[in-house]
Amino acid sequence: MMYALVDCNNFFVSCERAFQPQLEGKAVVVLSNNDGCVVARSNESKALGIEMCTPYFKIRSLADSGRLVVRSSNYALYGDLSVRIMSILRSVSPKLEVYSIDEAFMIMEGMDVAQVKAISSDLVKRIRQWIGVPVSIGVASTKTLSKIASHFAKKYPGYRGVCVMDNDEKRMKALSLTEIGDVWGIGWRTAPKLGAMGVRSASDFVQRPQEWVKKHLGIMGVRTWMELQGKDCIEDQEPEKRKSICTSRSFANSISDKNELASRVSDFAALCAHKLRSENSAAHTVWVFIQTNRFRKDTVQYDPMSSISLDVPASSTQEIVGTSLKILEAIYEPGYEYKRAGVILTDIVDGSSIQPSLFDFDYGKRSKEDKVSEVMDKVNVPGRNLLGLATQRPGNYSDGIRCSYKSGSFSTDWKDLIEVH
């Protein structure tokens, strides 16, 4: 079996550049929701020493002095370009596992290495030409190794975007050049722990005995260990439905007022219900959390979280919002400055196979609410909520979220495109 991991280079920045070529060659970063911190960097901004997740206020002076270009995140644009890239990949490899917005594993069956190499090189050129986004492709016998191969493809221009790891000699060479913390599955907590025990590179790691790995890292560590030896053990995931759905945001300014908080929580709950219905699912349990600013050392922290389990799984906006507000009522304490809140739906089941409970006297009311939600789904296009419940805020749910440096939704909104030209 051969995996080809296709990974978009600096994806959000590349999407911005695709429609704003004047950003090419410049140091560019994209900020998270609320313009909080850095979530994507161009090579030039990496060279400036800007780390992932740097809070914006720490690099503001660079931006002010014109050495750094800043963009707020524009998910309509990134999502649209992602869909286009994935459809190109699917046209050459029907067995495609979309792993994230900017990454996918192509499962190459019935092809030899030369064919895979040729297809990959062609893809790199085509995606750059058609979409305007540079990608790197790593080919190897397991997913973890293909990730490592893609890092090499990205790092060294000599590969021209494609690195194929097709024998043991190349594998061992690559492992000895890869820091343990750069291995897929070894995170920032485990890497220093391993370092302290003398494991610095991926090749140090694979040379440890399996029992040692099991003892220190558990079964997940063993899985990574096997994958690095070329033993394929991370299965292909079915594009199954999500097991939890979450909508949460930090606020531009903190909120103390209960009604204000309730309207924000209503928005989050409504968005969760919408996501839930788009997968034809229903949820048994609703969670709500509210949080004070965890970075402030000078104020008292309060971050309660609570849930309600419903007798019958729900998917209507009314019921999800109503339940969320009940939870909020239970956990809200006056006198705190809340900076963030969220709604999480769990215990998700298939919406078409809900068993009404024997004592579900609300059945008639429930199906009526479901019909209302259906109508709301049809009228509400993303980002423009025209129909909502009385507790929701009027207008766009992203109100109160900072996004000062947002570019146009060029590929999905023709008015934005005209403005550039």
Place this chain on the structure above:
DNA sequence: TCTGGGGTCCTAGGACCC
């Protein structure tokens, strides 16, 4: 002053049962 959001999986520990 200003620090993201949305997921998955595993594990340890408590409650409860026999």
Place this chain on the structure above:
DNA sequence: TCTGGGGTCCTAGGACCC
């Protein structure tokens, strides 16, 4: 009053990913 061990289920928290 003394006292064990095993199984299951649930939950909170941790670790990882992008």
